[in-house]
Amino acid sequence: MASAPTGWAGRHGAGIVAPATAGRPDILALAVGSDHGAASDPRDRYTGRPTLREGDHGADVVALQNALNIIFGHEAPTDDPNRIDPDGGYEPRTTARVASLQRYASPWFGRIPDDGICGPNTWRKIGYILTGMNRTV
Numbered sequence: 752m753a754s755a756p757t758g759w760a761g762r763h764g765a766g767i768v769a770p771a772t773a774g775r776p777d778i779l780a781l782a783v784g785s786d787h788g789a790a791s792d793p794r795d796r797y798t799g800r801p802t803l804r805e806g807d808h809g810a811d812v813v814a815l816q817n818a819l820n821i822i823f824g825h826e827a828p829t830d831d832p833n834r835i836d837p838d839g840g841y842e843p844r845t846t847a848r849v850a851s852l853q854r855y856a857s858p859w860f861g862r863i864p865d866d867g868i869c870g871p872n873t874w875r876k877i878g879y880i881l882t883g884m885n886r887t888v
Contacts, residue, residue, distance in 0.1 A: 794859075794882045797874040804868045807841040815841075815869055817888045818877045819848045822855075841869075849873060859883035 797818075800811055816837040820826040825834035835844055846867040853865035853873060860879040863872045881887060 794879045795875065796882075796887075797878045798871070800869075800874045802868060802870040803841055805841050805843065805846045808839050810839065812841045812845070813837045813839045814888050815849070815877075816845060818881060819845070819852060821884070821886050821888065822852060822877070822880050823848070852876065857883065 797814075800814075803812055803815060816835045816839075817826070820834055820837065823833070825831050828834075835848055849869050850865040850867040853863045853867075853876070856862045857876075857880050859882070860876045863876060
């Protein structure tokens with residue numbers, strides 16, 4: 752008797768199979784230059800970002816500040832007094848804007864507890880809103 756043809760990942764026979772990817776890099780993450788990995792659902796693209804709070808600095812704070820400017824409609828580098836300067840410093844204005852985002856009930860994500868700290872739920876909310884707006888940071 753002949754054996755069934757071998758499919759992806761060495762599986763035999765019919766059915767749904769997936770490619771063997773163990774030990775291989777995430778090519779989508781490499782293509783977009785993300786060191787946070789790729790999410791299968793674009794709404795979860797910020798999953799895995801670190802928890803940020805007042806006093807933190809760095810590239811993740813810049814990404815947060817840019818996301819907040821997009822969500823609240825203040826992304827143009829003008830003399831808009833409500834725009835947060837994406838300088839990478841998590842200062843009181845960023846804390847206040849994060850708390851506003853947490854209270855904001857958007858069509859894509861409801862309110863979450865407003866503590867001004869950008870943790871996993873806040874990053875998730877940012878992903879959902881930006882996906883709903885068809886935007887990225």
